Amino acid sequence: MPKHYRNKKKPFEYSKKWSLRSVFLLATLFLYVPIIVLIVFSFNNSRRGGNVIWKGFTTKYYDKAFNNEDLMLAFGNTLTIAIVATIASVILGTCTAILLWRFRFPFKPLVEGLVSLPIVIPEICMGVSLALFFSAMGWLGNTSDIWPFNLSNIMIAHITFCFPFAAMVIRTRLQSFNREMEEAARDLGATEFQVFKDILLPHLKPGLVAGALLSFTLSLDDFIVTFFTSGPNTVTLPVKIYSMVRFSVTPEINAASTILILLTLVLTFFALRIQTKDDSIL
Amino acid sequence: MSDNPIVSIRNLSKHFGRFKALDDVSLDIHAGEIFALLGPSGCGKSTLLRILSGFETPTSGDVLLDNKDLVPLKPNKRPINMVFQSYAVFPHMSVEDNVAYGLKMEGVAKAEIKTRVEEALEQVHLAQFGKRKPHQLSGGQRQRVALARVLVKKPRLLLLDEPLSALDAKLRDAMRLELVKLQEAVGITFVIVTHDQAEAMAIADRIAVLNEGRLRQVASPSQLYQKPVDAFVADFVGTIHCFDIDSAAQEGDAMRVNSALLGTVKLPSDAVAHSFDSAHSSSAESVVAIRPEHIHVAAQQPLTADVALLGSLGDIAFQGQHSIVEIMLDGRASLTAVTTNSDAQALHAAGTGSPVWAHWSGSDMLLLPKDAKGAFS
Numbered sequence: 001m002p003k004h005y006r007n008k009k010k011p012f013e014y015s016k017k018w019s020l021r022s023v024f025l026l027a028t029l030f031l032y033v034p035i036i037v038l039i040v041f042s043f044n045n046s047r048r049g050g051n052v053i054w055k056g057f058t059t060k061y062y063d064k065a066f067n068n069e070d071l072m073l074a075f076g077n078t079l080t081i082a083i084v085a086t087i088a089s090v091i092l093g094t095c096t097a098i099l100l101w102r103f104r105f106p107f108k109p110l111v112e113g114l115v116s117l118p119i120v121i122p123e124i125c126m127g128v129s130l131a132l133f134f135s136a137m138g139w140l141g142n143t144s145d146i147w148p149f150n151l152s153n154i155m156i157a158h159i160t161f162c163f164p165f166a167a168m169v170i171r172t173r174l175q176s177f178n179r180e181m182e183e184a185a186r187d188l189g190a191t192e193f194q195v196f197k198d199i200l201l202p203h204l205k206p207g208l209v210a211g212a213l214l215s216f217t218l219s220l221d222d223f224i225v226t227f228f229t230s231g232p233n234t235v236t237l238p239v240k241i242y243s244m245v246r247f248s249v250t251p252e253i254n255a256a257s258t259i260l261i262l263l264t265l266v267l268t269f270f271a272l273r274i275q276t277k278d279d280s281i282l
Numbered sequence: 283m284s285d286n287p288i289v290s291i292r293n294l295s296k297h298f299g300r301f302k303a304l305d306d307v308s309l310d311i312h313a314g315e316i317f318a319l320l321g322p323s324g325c326g327k328s329t330l331l332r333i334l335s336g337f338e339t340p341t342s343g344d345v346l347l348d349n350k351d352l353v354p355l356k357p358n359k360r361p362i363n364m365v366f367q368s369y370a371v372f373p374h375m376s377v378e379d380n381v382a383y384g385l386k387m388e389g390v391a392k393a394e395i396k397t398r399v400e401e402a403l404e405q406v407h408l409a410q411f412g413k414r415k416p417h418q419l420s421g422g423q424r425q426r427v428a429l430a431r432v433l434v435k436k437p438r439l440l441l442l443d444e445p446l447s448a449l450d451a452k453l454r455d456a457m458r459l460e461l462v463k464l465q466e467a468v469g470i471t472f473v474i475v476t477h478d479q480a481e482a483m484a485i486a487d488r489i490a491v492l493n494e495g496r497l498r499q500v501a502s503p504s505q506l507y508q509k510p511v512d513a514f515v516a517d518f519v520g521t522i523h524c525f526d527i528d529s530a531a532q533e534g535d536a537m538r539v540n541s542a543l544l545g546t547v548k549l550p551s552d553a554v555a556h557s558f559d560s561a562h563s564s565s566a567e568s569v570v571a572i573r574p575e576h577i578h579v580a581a582q583q584p585l586t587a588d589v590a591l592l593g594s595l596g597d598i599a600f601q602g603q604h605s606i607v608e609i610m611l612d613g614r615a616s617l618t619a620v621t622t623n624s625d626a627q628a629l630h631a632a633g634t635g636s637p638v639w640a641h642w643s644g645s646d647m648l649l650l651p652k653d654a655k656g657a658f659s
Binding site for chain 1: 428
């Protein structure tokens, strides 16, 4: 007679334990319920956004948000800053990563440390130091400057904290580059620049996409550093939302936040798609 | 073989700090031959290859290609191409684009690129795989892509860095033959770097043996095996048993050698390496040596043998076509002998540990310096 064993859980089948399942569920709820509530109540037909009583469905706060000129200006500023900061961070990050990967020079560990310093420095300190720096330079988002040059100091501030992240991601990608590939291209007649363009850049592409995505999202929702470096006419979306909250919390803020969330989600989705497609090649 | 070498290497040295990767190497490579650079790892063979391809600059010495100085030319300006050990196939390009890359860099017209790429892929039997990406190919196929990629450029010289080391045994044997056939078909001079003596012997027309940055010998495979210049080369290109000598002296046509283990043996003059001279006749400088295939094994003491040693039977290893018999010599050392399978079976019947005689003829022996300074070809 064959023996029958009770269906015992195998190792690593944690998802089958109800205790662990409930912990997982609670953690997920804790993380995402506030965001879902935020989105849901952007459609609430109530005058107060903080009001958690459902008063019927409306999209009027989206209309209001889109017609709020200050809010839209802030939104435009945010996007402009994020795009400029992303492009600059990826270019600077790539250069830094290649420098640190390829060359040996005196005080290299020191340079490596300095590059990653903005990652570890408390953001508030960076904000204060940048604010002091720009005011000492007399470079405070002049109203007289034409757009987008009035945003230049915020852009510079964003680049300083975005590019170390880009450099880090790109450098990690560089580690997996086979130097023989570079030599093979040289051997086949390519110049240094052609090697970079034809061989190194295609290899780096997933790293560049990841670095760009990271920089873009960091810049998009940055509050502290922007708060310290923005002038009255150079408000970004996070700063604007903050000032609106200080007056009164209306569902309009929920709507503006929802738009921001949607934007990052769409971007992340496309970036991840590009990356997974590229990884299949390697 | 033509007398005019395609590549002339003169007194080439490459130092990395205090380490001498190459030390005063001079050799010629002839047009149309397969030339192997053979040596243990760290012997300088890869450095020599990288100097030829332009990725290293020599510390001193000259490298001439068709009598023109090669050293100042950058790697992308040399009519020399290389198949890398890792193949270095570009993963983001299709097989076709990989093969076309070198021609594109040359600025060859598109129509010509197309026909030449097709031709090259045909040569390496990859005509059907042009549109594939490298990750859809096997290791052997990737190597063919790397080969096609350099053949299509019709270089003066083709360098191959350990071309067969990453392939499995069966594929390696097939690829050996194919490389030789390919070389005959295209007529390009091949320079192959390898640490595998069997591979070098099987493929190359001539072999240069390097050790510790110095050139030990340049010779054809058979010459290298039968007339090694010193004990290092003899040992590196195949198994050989060496015995220390006490003295060696010319006696008429022959050489009289005294050895503690072997006694007095007379060697005919052609058994004496031509690198051997009176300076090597002291005991510390030279050895007498015998290859396993020249050692006979017998249960009874042979009546006529120049050298006969009594030992006990050790392990017998069946190799397929032949067997290898181990003979333990009095705790001091062991010998291996190559025998027929039937002889090995007869010995096996006698049992391990039974007394056996290893014997051979003096004319099969070699008198070799331990280390021949300088190069002999």
